[in-house]
Amino acid sequence: MAKPVVDIFIPCFVDQLYPETGLNMVKVLERVGCEVRYNANQTCCGQPAYNAGFLDESCQVAHKFLDDFSAEGSDYIVSPSASCVGMVRNAYTDMFVTTSKFINYRNMERKVFEFTEFLVDVLLIDTVPGARLDGTITYHDSCSALRECGIKEAPRRLLQNVTGLQLLEMPDTDTCCGFGGTFAVKFESISVAMAEQKVENALSTGANYIVSTDTSCLMHLDGYIQRNNKPIKTMHIADVLASGW
Missing domain, CATH: 3.40.50.11810 (Rossmann fold)
Structure with a gap:
C-alpha cells in the first residue's frame, strides 16, 4: 500500500521561534507511515495582515499560498497550527470566491488538515507508537x-x-x-x-x-x-x- 504523501505547512511562529515543533511533526508523520514533503518557497498564510485589516495584502499572500500548495502529487497538506488551517478554510473562501482560482482553491482546501485531526480523523490513528x-x-x-x-x-x-x-x-x-x-x-x-x-x-x-x-x-x-x-x-x-x- 502506497504511503500517504503529505505536504507540510510550517507557520511563521513555528518557523521563527519553535522550529523543533515542526521537526517533531515530521518525525511523527514519518513514524505513522507518511511520506513528508516540504516546499521551501512557502511563507505565511496571510493571517496577521488579514486580522489587522490589510485585506489586499493578505489576498496577495493567499494567492502565493495557493500557488505553493497546488502542485500535483500530494494527498494532504498538514500544519501544526489550527489557527493557520482555520485561515485557509474560512477566510480564503471569501478571497477566492469571485476569482478564476476558486476551483483550484477548493481542490486545495479539501486537503488541508491540522496535525491532530489528520492523525485521528484521516489516518484513523489515536496512538503514536513509542510516545x-x-x-x-x-x-x-x-x-x-x-x-x-x-x-x-x-x-x-x-x-x-x-x-x-x-x-x-x-x-x-x-x-x-x-x-x-x-x-x-x-x-x-x-x-x-x-x-x-x-x-x-x-x-x-x-x-x-x-x-x-x-x-x-x-x-x-x-x-x-x-x-x-x-x-x-x-x-x-x-x-x-x-x-x-
Missing part, C-alpha cells in the same frame, strides 16, 4: 481549533494514549487565552488578564504542562508564566507525541 512523557498535563482548546476547525476530541484521544501521561481537564478550557494576534498588542491589559486566568485555571489542576495545538497560544501563556515565575510549562502536542522515542 512517552512522564507527567501530568492539561489541555488548552485554542479558539481556532475549537471554533474554526471543530477540533476537540482528536488531541485528547492522542494525549490519553501517551504512555506515562495523565490528562487533567482545567476549568474553562474552551475560554480564550488572550493572545489573538494583534489583540495582545492593542489591548495588552485585557490580554494579560486573560492569560493570567488561563494559567491559574491550569495550575488549579496540579498539571506540569499546558498542551495545545497552537504555538501562538502557548507563546502567549509561556510569556506570562516566565514573567511571573509560575510552576508550569507549555508544550505543543507535536512535541508531546514525539517524546520518548
